Amino acid sequence: MRRQSAKPKWTELAVGSAIDVPGSARYYKTGDWRSSRPVWNSEHCIRCGVCVIFCPEGCVLFQPDGYPNADLDYCKGCGICLHECPTGCIRMVEEED
Amino acid sequence: MHEVRFHGRGGQGAVTSAELLAQAAIDEGKSAQAFPSFGPERRGAPVMAFARVADRPIRNRTVIQEPTAVLVLDPALPGLVKVDDGLVADGVVILNTSRSADEVRKDFGIVAKLALVDANRIAREVIGRVITNTTMLGALVRAVGLVEASSLEKQFESRFGRLAAKNIQAFQRAQQEVVLVDAV
């Protein structure tokens, strides 16, 4: 199905209802599922990359400053990074705070 | 339309006989059908196969209940199965047997026209094995015609390859040795 703002009519569906835009999943911003987000304490972070590897969404990446951080467009706030971090440098912050 | 029922035991080649007859007829430009008694096949168990031969397209797809000819590959079968069941009045029973016509009538109660040949002996002597289906087709060719002997020989060649020669020899001997007996 083509990405479009209005819901498509039956005549507007792609052949076989296939998704013909490669990589279109990136338009689906899963970050709005999040109720809390991870915050890194760079003083304790040893930049081991365990959080980068374990992030199920693939949204934790090393930033230009050399430290990992989550892309909040896609981070669902699952907390796996926190669970796996060997130094305990990640904490979850409620979105409402 | 001619309707032939083949009786044999699983593994004796009754289905192959029906197929060879039908394919020979089709090659002559006739219409023909050949089909087994549908279902699982068990070596040694009494089995049937069927063939229809006609000059016009055949559309009837029912089993053959009233054959114009019956061909029996195994000498013991007439004692076990009523091989002339449903045979039309002027039909012929083609038997592989060493019995005389009188013995066949007395032992099996068959009153129809007979075509008798000791196919076991011919097959043993010529082919070296008691596989009688091609031999019995020789008796069939003499008894009912239906197809030219040469058409069947062509089928043997395409189907049996290097074994064809001996089958053709047995087939020809059966044509010579078969005894035709009128109905009582």
Add this chain to the structure above:
Amino acid sequence: METRTGMEASIAIAEAVCLCDADIVAAYPITPQTHIVEHLSELVADGKLHANFVPVESEHSAMSVCCGTSAVGARTYTATASQGLALMHEILFIAPALRLPIVMSVANRSLSGPISIWNDHSDVMAERDIGWVQIFAENAQQALDLTIWAFRLAEDRRVSLPVMVNFDGFILSHTIEPVLMPDKETVQAYLPPFEPLLRLDVDAPVSMGPVGIPDIYTETHHVQQVLLTDAYGPIVETLDAFGKHFGREYKPVETYRADDAEVLLLTMGALGETAMEAVDLRRERGQKVGLLRLRLWRPFPFEDLYRAVGRRPVLGVMDRAISYGGPYGPVASEIKAAFYHREQRPRVVEFVAGLGGRDVPISDFDTMFDALFDTLETGRVPEPRLVGLRE
């Protein structure tokens, strides 16, 4: 150039698949379809058919493989029957939804239980609503012809849907009869190379088979309904083209001595041929009986049916399956529904015959014709009848 030769419908179908240059054969052997798969594996092993033969471990896998290979643009063939078709059930719906032009032969066979390997139409009737084109052959020649036609229609870019060719198990699959086998050049001139409408391609990626959320599912199903219904035009067109090319005509509904008939009987599949014999015998006795043979089952050929029935007051329908506890004969129920809103509609007399390999002799057709004449005289429609039932 064509060769006249004697062969089983099964072998004729396998040879047709070979003439059509299938790229993939993924099938699991099941009686009475076995000879097709055996012969295809020989053709592949002998190098006569340059296809990948995928010996799957079940029919569920067979249809899954077919979906995958068709999706990458391979000309894909499979065959099954009975329990095998039933085991494919959940995958059968996927193929038309993804517009995959798979061709499948079904050697129609009853469903268990009790266990039965013999012929009727229970298997296909249970798969009525899968969204495939479904057509019936009555003899080995038609089974061969419709297999070639099936690839042409399935791959027609206006259609791009899977096609099921039904042919009766044993009655056709295991019967040797004359067949005119076309040569490869003639088939190739009728069947262009497969140009898929959509395919999995690393250079132009697509995702096939995504989730259909409630917001979109309704629309996708309307598309399937429209596509299969609209396939009717290309079906008639490609059948006509087949007739011009090969000299053998096929129509969605065929008739036999129906023009001046007082009563009509409708059949599907090989027993239509025995029925023609039965019609001829009645005609010899001066009785005006005629035959309709429903060839195309999906999409249902409503207009052809209306034309063929015309103003005839009595129409018998011979089903080969039972819809238990429902409207009895599945075909009869559709015929009745088709006529429900018509001013001019026949009285429909329902028969079920030939279940699980029961022979249907000429005398059974006589029983049916007698019942039709009785309805013609009295206007009374009898309860649906299981012909040949011991009571």
